């Protein structure tokens with residue numbers, strides 16, 4: 221097969237790291253479950269394979285595919301998004317160092333940084349990432365907020381854009397400049413956008429992290445995480461922690477993730493199309509106080525999102541005039557939207573963040589409004605999704 225010189229996204233998604241197997245011509249590379257690899261004499265490794273924690277061909281093929289799609293030179297696949305985040309932070313930060321993160325970061329990320337890594341002396345300051353002046357102040361102040369005595373240097377600026385679940389958009393290129401000015405690295409959690417919609421490394425970010433559990437896996441059947449970088453020195457530090465800590469993805473998980481990733485582009489087109497239609501429908505409803513979707517011209521981050529993203533993605537958040545009671549009633553009245561944690565699968569999901577995904581940040585400054593529902597719009601027929609919401613909404617008019 222002759223491969224074009226600069227293959228497009230979908231061509232890379234289908235082919236990167238997916239060479240057919242030379243012995244039989246099997247088009248799908250076989251899965252390698254072996255935990256260890258025979259040596260031709262002591263130290264005589266075949267293609268570098270020694271032991272499954274260090275490297276496994278099925279994981280390698282996923283890592284190659286991830287690097288090709290994010291435009292990085294190296295990718296590392298982990299057993300979950302949080303495992304990826306933990307190994308990444310351990311590779312960069314030391315006790316006394318500081319992390320500045322979005323004040324609407326994913327609850328699990330904040331829990332990891334504040335309650336696990338905080339115990340090991342890594343400080344943090346949550347800030348509004350869309351306000352670059354306050355980010356710059358927090359980065360410069362370093363550990364003055366809650367690092368151990370003496371304060372710490374800010375090593376990492378950590379952003380999600382679009383953010384979860386408030387759908388705020390942050391200017392990645394501008395934020396990279398703020399981080400680099402202070403000698404910090406910019407980490408972008410690209411879970412919500414996926415590399416089909418947004419490639420942060422090309423905009424100046426140093427690291428991309430993913431919960432591959434979401435859009436990358438895409439079918440709600442595998443938990444995983446990834447880190448992608450384009451700096452060889454950083455890659456070797458992360459590779460060392462991945463090997464030394466061992467939070468790697470197993471071969472079956474890596475295979476399922478690779479299989480999902482091949483169709484990411486077609487799925488994201490449909491997710492984005494459905495979410496746009498759902499958001500526009502919500503906007504017209506009298507029960508709705510606010511629709512948070514960057515594809516709406518009324519969204520404060522609309523123009524920025526149009527500039528740094530290819531489309532606006534499949535996630536929509538909605539706030540109800542009827543407060544917590546209305547949000548809870550809708551969450552418990554749909555039949556196609558399944559009430560469940562997680563997002564990014566082909567099936568539509570509904571989540572009540574303040575009690576579900578973001579329960580761990582209740583009572584902190586990261587707490588989520590109680591009248592907010594988060595919708596992960598799947599790839600079903602959009603008339604059915606809207607019909608499902610319509611019948612659920614009819615139950616709150618009586619409240």
Ligand SMILES: *Cc1c(COP(=O)(O)O)cnc(C)c1O
Nearest residue numbers: 300301302326384411431433444
């Ligand atoms: C789910 C999620 C994570 C955590 O990933 P896991 O795979 O659940 O460990 C991190 N960031 C974002 C934005 C997420 O949605």
